[in-house]
């Protein structure tokens with residue numbers, strides 16, 4: 001899918017962090033948890049849907065200790 005969004009997300013150290021990040025993203029954008037994948041080993045998060053206003057979710061993730069940025 002061309003509209004997938006890839007993020008570099010730092011601060012994830014375990015599966016619990018992965019699921020926190022996934023929940024923040026899925027709640028914020030109101031999308032299914034299954035449409036968000038996260039790997040703490042790769043500092044990588046992918047959203048299998050197109051979303052607008054990523055800046056707002058970056059602020060939420062940052063507050064939770066997971067600084068994020070978009071990667072191409």
Ligand SMILES: [Cu+2]
Nearest residue numbers: 013014016017
């Ligand atoms: Cu953790």
